[in-house]
Amino acid sequence: MQAAWGTPSRFRQAGPGHCRIGILALPGWSARPLDPRQAGCRPAGRRDPDDRRELIDIANYYRQDRCGRMVVRIQVCIIGGGPSGLLLAQLLDLQGIETVVLERRSRAHVLGRIRAGVLEWGSVELLRKAGVGDRMDAEGFAHEGIYLAAQNRGFRIDFNALTGHRVMVYGQTEVTRDLYDARDRAGGRVLHGVEGVALHGVDGSDPHVTFTHDGTEKRIDCDFIAGCDGFHGPSRRAIPASVLREFERVYPFGWLGVLSETPPVADELIYANHARGFALCSMRNANLSRYYLQVPADETAGTWSDDAFWDELRRRIPGDAAETLVTGPAIEKSIAPLRSYVAEPMRWGRLLLVGDAAHIVPPTGAKGLNLAFSDVHYLHEALTRYYLGDDAGIEGYSGRALARVWKAERFSWSMTTMLHRFADQGSFGQRIQEAELAYLEGSAAAQTALAENYVGLPF
Numbered sequence: 183m184q185a186a187w188g189t190p191s192r193f194r195q196a197g198p199g200h201c202r203i204g205i206l207a208l209p210g211w212s213a214r215p216l217d218p219r220q221a222g223c224r225p226a227g228r229r230d231p232d233d234r235r236e237l238i239d240i241a242n243y244y245r246q247d248r249c250g251r252m253v254v255r256i257q258v259c260i261i262g263g264g265p266s267g268l269l270l271a272q273l274l275d276l277q278g279i280e281t282v283v284l285e286r287r288s289r290a291h292v293l294g295r296i297r298a299g300v301l302e303w304g305s306v307e308l309l310r311k312a313g314v315g316d317r318m319d320a321e322g323f324a325h326e327g328i329y330l331a332a333q334n335r336g337f338r339i340d341f342n343a344l345t346g347h348r349v350m351v352y353g354q355t356e357v358t359r360d361l362y363d364a365r366d367r368a369g370g371r372v373l374h375g376v377e378g379v380a381l382h383g384v385d386g387s388d389p390h391v392t393f394t395h396d397g398t399e400k401r402i403d404c405d406f407i408a409g410c411d412g413f414h415g416p417s418r419r420a421i422p423a424s425v426l427r428e429f430e431r432v433y434p435f436g437w438l439g440v441l442s443e444t445p446p447v448a449d450e451l452i453y454a455n456h457a458r459g460f461a462l463c464s465m466r467n468a469n470l471s472r473y474y475l476q477v478p479a480d481e482t483a484g485t486w487s488d489d490a491f492w493d494e495l496r497r498r499i500p501g502d503a504a505e506t507l508v509t510g511p512a513i514e515k516s517i518a519p520l521r522s523y524v525a526e527p528m529r530w531g532r533l534l535l536v537g538d539a540a541h542i543v544p545p546t547g548a549k550g551l552n553l554a555f556s557d558v559h560y561l562h563e564a565l566t567r568y569y570l571g572d573d574a575g576i577e578g579y580s581g582r583a584l585a586r587v588w589k590a591e592r593f594s595w596s597m598t599t600m601l602h603r604f605a606d607q608g609s610f611g612q613r614i615q616e617a618e619l620a621y622l623e624g625s626a627a628a629q630t631a632l633a634e635n636y637v638g639l640p641f
């Protein structure tokens with residue numbers, strides 16, 4: 183059956199003697215942290231979300247310990263100002279839990295990273311709950327399905343009909359911008375350009391983070407450290423090798439991605455299996471398209487001219503889509519390696535890993551950003567319970583998050599395996615992939631399973 187490709191018109195609309203925290207260095211203060219619940223430092227529970235006074239300057243937050251020494255501390259120190267760190271800060275703020283976010287890069291750099299583009303509906307609702315859904319609702323595109331194709335012919339999976347749910351196409355850059363704007367409005371503290379971030383005492387009751395900012399060495403004492411610093415950040419490495427278990431699969435190919443200011447070729451994403459390799463037609467908005475080609479792992483983006491990219495894309499996608507493809511100059515061209523990775527546990531003492539710091543998925547199932555957000559959901563709930571006097575959420579965080587992580591890992595792996603060309607698969611493997619796609623095309627049960635995973639399993 184030939185797919186009826188929708189048209190773009192269907193788019194809708196311290197060191198010793200000094201306790202330094204944040205920008206202040208306070209001579210003579212010790213940095214011994216308190217348990218705020220025992221010391222009564224901080225009223226637990228909700229605060230009027232409009233009352234930002236206590237967040238304006240984190241150095242205001244200090245108390246005397248039992249020995250009369252001044253203690254400066256923050257409740258949750260978040261390492262990493264990517265989407266997971268910012269969303270966690272935003273949700274905790276709404277619960278009256280104060281945070282500081284430490285980000286290695288400039289804000290412009292973080293906002294310039296072209297990455298994910300598809301939000302599960304659970305992510306959409308979480309962003310709304312965090313008070314950052316307005317622009318997404320106005321400018322994002324709700325998609326009710328995807329197209330799958332094999333050997334230039336395709337069919338559609340109707341998420342809405344099969345599950346009653348949709349996904350939202352709204353770029354990670356836009357999500358991140360909305361979160362930064364919200365942190366600004368709330369007077370939230372995000373320190374950019376921090377260097378040498380190091381975690382200390384995470385397996386005890388006195389965790390703290392040291393770093394250099396604006397040429398000054400600083401230290402933040404906290405109740406918890408949230409490691410939201412991506413795959414290459416320092417947080418996961420703070421867990422001893424004797425404790426950390428790592429599970430990994432590295433795929434022998436990558437995705438060559440092109441962003442172009444052209445109308446998308448279809449109203450929904452096209453995932454194409456082809457003997458020459460996988461291709462994906464995605465988008466960001468009505469005049470911004472994102473296309474990908476499977477390429478060997480050692481390929482470099484610079485060896486691909488724009489014309490070579492478009493020619494290869496046309497070969498791999500269904501013929502009627504190829505005929506209507508509008509091409510233009512690539513405004514961004516890069517290669518992303520594909521990897522499946524999980525680190526266990528996601529909690530070590532008072533360190534809690536979130537998002538890419540703990541797990542990576544190949545982007546085939548559009549799960550990376552969404553998994554980061556489900557971690558944030560579990561963690562903000564756990565921390566909220568903690569400050570209401572209940573430790574169970576923190577203790578159960580790793581198990582709860584990992585249960586969902588592994589299901590998303592399985593789905594991302596299965597989509598990758600079904601759609602990509604593997605060097606050793608031979609003609610047998612190709613026929614198996616084609617049979618799997620044919621089965622999907624004819625089976626409502628198989629389509630429902632795919633749709634349920636793609637729109638996102640419940641948090």
Ligand SMILES: Cc1cc2nc3c(=O)[nH]c(=O)nc-3n(C[C@H](O)[C@H](O)[C@H](O)COP(=O)(O)OP(=O)(O)OC[C@H]3O[C@@H](n4cnc5c(N)ncnc54)[C@H](O)[C@@H]3O)c2cc1C
Pocket residue numbers: 261262263264265266267284285286287292296297298299300354376379410411412413414415416517518536537538539545548549550551552554
């Ligand atoms: C090239 C690429 C393409 C992708 N495409 C897709 C896609 O199409 N679909 C999809 O679903 N997912 C995609 N992903 C995955 C998705 O972008 C991630 O899952 C998502 O960004 C995870 O968010 P995060 O906040 O956990 O981590 P990150 O976005 O990695 O943020 C971590 C932050 O921590 C900061 N940091 C790192 N080290 C330090 C340090 N020492 N000190 C302070 N800060 C530090 C980093 O600068 C960064 O800002 C892609 C990822 C990459 C790399």
